[in-house]
Amino acid sequence: MRPRTENDSLHTVLGLQSRNGPLAVLLKTILYGGIIVVFAGPLLAVLVGAFSKVPNPTKFSLFPHGFTLDNFNVAGHRGVYRYLLNSFVVVGFGLLLQMIVSVFASYALARKRFRGAAIVMLVVLATMMLPEEVVAIPLSVVLSDLPVFHVNLIGTYLGMILPLGAWGFSIIVMTEFMREVPMTLEGAARIDGAGELRVFWSVILPVCKPALGVISVFGFTMIWDQYLLPLIVAREPSQFTLPIALRTLRADDQVGIGVLLAAALLALLPSVIAFLLFQRQFTRGLSVEAVGR
Amino acid sequence: MTNLTGSRQPPPYGQAQRRAAIPAQRGPAHSREPTVQQPPVPRFQRGSRFRHRRLQPFVPWLFLAPALVLFLYFKILPMLQGVQMSFYEVRPYLGDRYVGWSNYVEATTQPLFTKAIFQTIVLAIGTTVGSIVIGFLLAILVEGQARHLVLVRTAAFLPVVTTMAVVAEVWRMLYYPDGSGALNTIIGWLGFGPQPFLASEHQALGSVMLVGIWRGAPYDMMIFLAGLATVDRNLYESAAVDGAVRWRRFVHVTLPALRPVITILCLLAALRGLRSFTEVFLLTNGAPNGSTEVVMTLIYKLGLEQGKLGVAAAGSMVLFAATAVVTLAVHAWRRQAALR
Numbered sequence: 001m002r003p004r005t006e007n008d009s010l011h012t013v014l015g016l017q018s019r020n021g022p023l024a025v026l027l028k029t030i031l032y033g034g035i036i037v038v039f040a041g042p043l044l045a046v047l048v049g050a051f052s053k054v055p056n057p058t059k060f061s062l063f064p065h066g067f068t069l070d071n072f073n074v075a076g077h078r079g080v081y082r083y084l085l086n087s088f089v090v091v092g093f094g095l096l097l098q099m100i101v102s103v104f105a106s107y108a109l110a111r112k113r114f115r116g117a118a119i120v121m122l123v124v125l126a127t128m129m130l131p132e133e134v135v136a137i138p139l140s141v142v143l144s145d146l147p148v149f150h151v152n153l154i155g156t157y158l159g160m161i162l163p164l165g166a167w168g169f170s171i172i173v174m175t176e177f178m179r180e181v182p183m184t185l186e187g188a189a190r191i192d193g194a195g196e197l198r199v200f201w202s203v204i205l206p207v208c209k210p211a212l213g214v215i216s217v218f219g220f221t222m223i224w225d226q227y228l229l230p231l232i233v234a235r236e237p238s239q240f241t242l243p244i245a246l247r248t249l250r251a252d253d254q255v256g257i258g259v260l261l262a263a264a265l266l267a268l269l270p271s272v273i274a275f276l277l278f279q280r281q282f283t284r285g286l287s288v289e290a291v292g293r
Numbered sequence: 294m295t296n297l298t299g300s301r302q303p304p305p306y307g308q309a310q311r312r313a314a315i316p317a318q319r320g321p322a323h324s325r326e327p328t329v330q331q332p333p334v335p336r337f338q339r340g341s342r343f344r345h346r347r348l349q350p351f352v353p354w355l356f357l358a359p360a361l362v363l364f365l366y367f368k369i370l371p372m373l374q375g376v377q378m379s380f381y382e383v384r385p386y387l388g389d390r391y392v393g394w395s396n397y398v399e400a401t402t403q404p405l406f407t408k409a410i411f412q413t414i415v416l417a418i419g420t421t422v423g424s425i426v427i428g429f430l431l432a433i434l435v436e437g438q439a440r441h442l443v444l445v446r447t448a449a450f451l452p453v454v455t456t457m458a459v460v461a462e463v464w465r466m467l468y469y470p471d472g473s474g475a476l477n478t479i480i481g482w483l484g485f486g487p488q489p490f491l492a493s494e495h496q497a498l499g500s501v502m503l504v505g506i507w508r509g510a511p512y513d514m515m516i517f518l519a520g521l522a523t524v525d526r527n528l529y530e531s532a533a534v535d536g537a538v539r540w541r542r543f544v545h546v547t548l549p550a551l552r553p554v555i556t557i558l559c560l561l562a563a564l565r566g567l568r569s570f571t572e573v574f575l576l577t578n579g580a581p582n583g584s585t586e587v588v589m590t591l592i593y594k595l596g597l598e599q600g601k602l603g604v605a606a607a608g609s610m611v612l613f614a615a616t617a618v619v620t621l622a623v624h625a626w627r628r629q630a631a632l633r
Contacts, residue, residue: 012521013543014434014539016436016437017437032435032441032445035434035445036445039451042464042467043452043455101360104356104360105357105359105361108352108357112356114350124360124364127368129616129620130372131564133570133609134612135371135375136609137378137602138374138375139371140597141378141602142374147366165360165367166364196352200356227458227570227574228571243457243458246459264463272451275450275454283515290558290561
C-alpha cells in the first residue's frame with residue numbers, strides 16, 4: 001500500500017475531497033446527510049418507533065412520541081421472543097453445520113489430489129448457479145419424505161437447518177484460501193507424525209482464520225435472511241422464525257404498529273450488528289462474491 | 294499419538310514400512326527404533342491416523358462426504374424431483390399422472406404466467422439498471438479515505454445486511470397510501486398530492502422496484518468502490534500530466550477499468566431480480582389485481598397453496614432456464630471481451 005499523500009484527493013473520480021471552500025463543505029454535508037437519511041433513515045425510524053408510544057396504531061410516524069418499553073412487552077405476549085429464539089436456533093446450528101461441512105470439503109479440495117476432484121468442484125460451482133428459489137417447491141416434496149431415511153422433515157427444525165449445510169460460496173472461499181497455505185507447513189507436521197485430522201485441525205485451520213471470519217459473517221447474514229425455506233418448512237406458528245412471523249404479526253388486528261416495529265427491530269439487529277462488528281471480513285467476502293477474488 | 298514436539302519416539306508405521314521398501318538408502322530396514330543421534334527422515338509421508346496405504350484414496354472422500362450428502366439431498370435430488378414432477382399432474386393419494394409437456398405449456402402460455410413472466414422481466418431490468426446507476430453515483434460520491442466517508446458508506450450499506458422481511462415490512466409502512474403515510478408526508482412537503490403506491494395497479498410494480506433498488510444500490514456501491522480501488526493510480530497521474538480533464542480521464546481511464554465489475558454486477562442483479570420472491574410476497578403478494586405478480590410468487594401460490602405441484606415445478610424449471618441462459622450468456626460475453 002502506497003503511503004497517503006496530499007495528492008490523494010486528486011485520485012478519486014470526482015476529487016470531492018480537495019474542495020474545501022465553505023460552500024463546498026455545506027453542499028457536501030447536505031449530500032452526505034441526504035445519503036444517510038435515504039438509506040439508514042427508514043431503519044433508524046424502526047429503532048425510534050419501537051421505543052416510542054404510538055398514537056395511531058396503523059400509522060408509521062417519522063417522529064417519536066415519548067419513550068416506552070410497552071411495545072416489547074406486548075411483543076413478548078405475542079410470542080416474538082419465541083420466534084427470535086427459533087431464529088437463533090436455526091442460525092446457530094445452521095451456521096455451525098455449514099462451517100464444519102465447508103472446511104472439511106475445502107480441505108479435501110484444496111490439499112488433496114485425487115481422481116474426481118475436478119468433478120466435485122464442478123458440482124459445487126453448479127449448485128451456486130442454481131437459485132434456491134428454483135428448487136424450493138421440489139425441495140418441499142423431498143423434505144416431506146426424505147429418500148432412503150423416509151422421515152418427514154416438514155415442521156421440524158432439522159428441515160430448516162440441514163438444507164443450509166452445503167453452501168457453495170463458503171466452500172469456494174475456504175478452498176481458495178487453503179490452497180495458499182504452503183506445503184512445507186503441512187510437511188513439517190507430518191514428519192512429526194501428525195495424522196490427517198491433526199494436520200487439518202492444528203496446522204491448516206489456524207492459518208485459515210481470516211477465511212473462517214469471512215465465511216462465518218457471510219453465512220450468518222445469509223442464514224438470517226432466509227425466508228422461503230422456513231416459510232415452506234414451518235407448519236405451526238411455534239416453529240416460525242422471526243422474519244416469517246412478521247407477516248402474521250402484521251395481519252394480527254390486536255397488534256399495533258409499535259409491536260410490529262419492535263419485532264422488526266429485533267429481526268434486523270443481529271445481522272446489522274454482525275456487519276458492524278466484522279465489516280472488514282464482510283467487505284472481503286463481498287469482493288470475493290462479485291469479483292471472484 | 295501426539296508427536297508434534299520431538300522425534301524421539303519411533304516413527305509412525307507408514308514411515309517404517311516405506312523404509313523397508315528401500316533399505317539401501319535408509320539404513321537397517323528392521324530398525325523400528327532409531328537412536329537419538331539419528332535425525333528424523335524428512336519426507337512427506339502420509340499421516341499415521343490413516344495408516345494403510347490402501348485407505349489413502351478414500352481420505353479426500355471422507356472429508357467431502359458431509360458436503361456431498363447435503364448437496365445430493367438438498368440440491369441435486371430436489372432438482373431431479375422438479376424435473377420429474379414437471380411432467381406429471383401431482384395428485385396426492387391418487388398417484389401421479391403423466392401429462393407430458395402440458396405443464397410447460399401452461400407455465401409459458403397461460404395469461405397468468407405470461408403476465409407474471411413479463412412483470413418479472415420488467416422488475417429484473419428495472420432493479421438492475423436502477424441499482425447499478427445509483428450504486429455507481431453513490432460510489433463516486435463517497436469514494437475516498439476520509440473518516441466521515443467511511444461513516445457514510447457504512448450507513449448507506451445497512452439496507453443490504455437488513456433481512457429482506459424487515460425491509461419489506463418497513464417499506465409497506467412507508468408506502469401507506471393515505472396522506473398521513475410517511476412517504477406521502479414527505480411528498481406533501483414537496484407540494485405533491487398523496488400517492489397510492491402499492492394500492493394502485495399503475496404504481497405498485499414501480500414501488501416494488503424502488504425497494505429493490507434501495508436495497509441493491511448500496512451493494513453495487515460497495516463493489517464499485519472495490520473496483521475503483523483497483524484502478525491504477527499511476528494512470529490517473531499520467532492523465533493529469535497530459536492535462537486530461539476530469540471527464541476525459543473518467544471516460545478513458547476509469548470506465549474501461551470498471552467494465553468487468555459492471556458486467557458482473559449486471560449478472561448478479563439480473564439474477565436477483567429474476568428470482569425475487571420475498572419482497573413481492575410481503576409488499577403486495579401480487580396485488581392489486583395481479584399487477585405485481587412475479588414468477589416466484591405465482592409458483593408459490595400454485596405449488597403450496599393450491600397444490601398444483603406439477604405446474605409449479607414446470608414454472609420453476611422455466612425460471613431455472615432463464616437464470617441459466619442469463620448466466621451463460623454473460624459468461625460467454627465476458628470471455629469474448631477478455632479475448633479482445
